[in-house]
Amino acid sequence: MVIWPQAEAARVSEEWPHSLEADTDQTEPLAVVINRMNSVTNLSFDELHRIFLGSRVHWSDGRRITLVMRDPGEPERKTILHDVCGMNENQFKIHFVQGLFTGEILVSPKILSTPAGVRKFIFNVPGAIGYLRLSEVDDSVKVVLIDELSPDDRRYRLRMPLPSVKSE
């Protein structure tokens, strides 16, 4: 298992300037989505953390988990890296390189450029898991609860800032 160094976590927290909990009105929930055939309905935040770090590679029915990520630099990816993985981009890359090298991680995440690509990928792959802004979710994928909370809930933890509007 890859250990998340505490010192790294502190550094990531400094690099991520947003105080999400303090300013929820200007954020949008980030939904975690899976294939509709997948029977999972709820994941704990810890399970989510392990899945996105490649520590958990199979679903409870034995199907292999395929992780879907957006391109580096995308706000959704940053949010996942920060809130779920507690890493920045470099740390995440290093983590997976190390994991693949040591054999602790079997498959690296699939990188997709667009929300539509994410939806289609998850639709085609029964064991896929990814994330989308809540407004980009459609019927082709299934949203899972995180700690029994749906993205509509105010207490839902995965949130990303809305694009800022410059005042004249």
Add this chain to the structure above:
Amino acid sequence: MNYQFKTGSRRWAMKRFPLLDRLAVVISRYNSTLLLIMAFGGVALIAVLVIRDLSAANAEARQMYSGTVHGLQRIGELQYFAQETRRATLYALTTEDSNLQVEYADQSRDADQRVKDGIAEYGRQASHPEETALADRLKNDWVDYLKIRDDVLASILEGSTGEAVNLDLHGGVPAFDRVRQDLGEAKRLYDLEASRREANLIASGRRASFRLVGILCLTFLLSIATVWVIQRSRMWSTIELARMEMEFVTSVSHELRTPLAVLSSAADNLADGLVEGKEATRKYGGILQHQSRNMRELVDQILIFASTEDGKRRYNLQSLEVAPLIGVIVADCARLIKDAGFAIDQRIDSDLPCAWGDRAGIAQCLRNLIGNAVKYGGSERRIVLRAYIESLHQSDQELRISVADRGIGIDSSELTHIFDPFYRSPRVQAAQIHGTGLGLSLAKRIAESMGGRLSVVSELAAGSTFTLHLQIAKGQETQKDATVSRPSPITIQ
């Protein structure tokens, strides 16, 4: 059976077809134009049938062509999109870029949806149980292939290329082969159906050709029959006219010979001094006078008919008081009526308006009608002469002078012929009642020339009533001297 009659030295012979001859008589009576119109109608009807037949054949050919094109297109599309489904799936194997793999997966799903739609359409349009069964089999085989295709796609997207290839080789290839065989079978069935339709079309075209030839033959025969009937009707008319002319000549000869024989005999007796005494001389003079008058009337009748025939006759139409004119005519015929032992009953309405006509023409008409009444009046020997006004529609009126007898009457089948020139009823000829067959024809022509007409009502063995219809003179000066002047005989110009 042949019938013949002679005209001078020429001998006419004609084969007899009773039904056709009757038709020919009808046609000759009503003009052969009618037959031509009927023939034209027949040809037009045939043309419509031919056009309808050709249109039906054309529509059938169009339907077959369009069915062939659409069928080929449908099967071609099915084959194309099935290949496209597989091609896109295999392309996804060739890259590790997830975005491209998703795009290929998307293309494969689009194509498979087209195949599903195509199979459903094929099933809906299946016209034979074999095609329906094939559509079901194709649908099932395609669903089986898609299950494997989905697994292959999932493996490719997961990054398990080896697993994807393995799945495709062991499941996808055989499943897709079954689909391909099904599509081949669909094409074979379609070719069979197209061959059957083509055979039907060829047979239909052959039938249409036969029908067309038949219709053309029928048209040709109809045209020949029409021409033949027209020719026959004309020939019949000519023969009939010749026959009537012969009978007329015979009749006129007879009519002339009888008084001539009497005149000759009386003249011989006078020349030989066999007649002695004033009484005998007066009697012979009366005979000579009567017979010569008969001869003159006969000759006049012929000449008048000839003049009406060639249009030389001119009528002096004027306003005439009818009652005095009738009185003069009856007086003229008194000797004839008295000699035949007839009585004439005159019923002239009072206050009759003046008639519009020719004095000599009216006199000639009435003399002929009275003469006929005497000739065919039968044993009752009574003639009723009426003059009266009859109201017509729209407040119009006409003046009618009728001559009725209680004689032998006219058969209804002969009523349409009695006004034909030279026509003489076979019944009258058999009874040896002499005549020329010109009297009624002449009377009718004169009546019509004066703007009137002549009608007849008759019942066999009950008598006949001939009516002269005359126009009433409007605003014309009445000839007051009609009561005293005797109508001059019709003059021939």
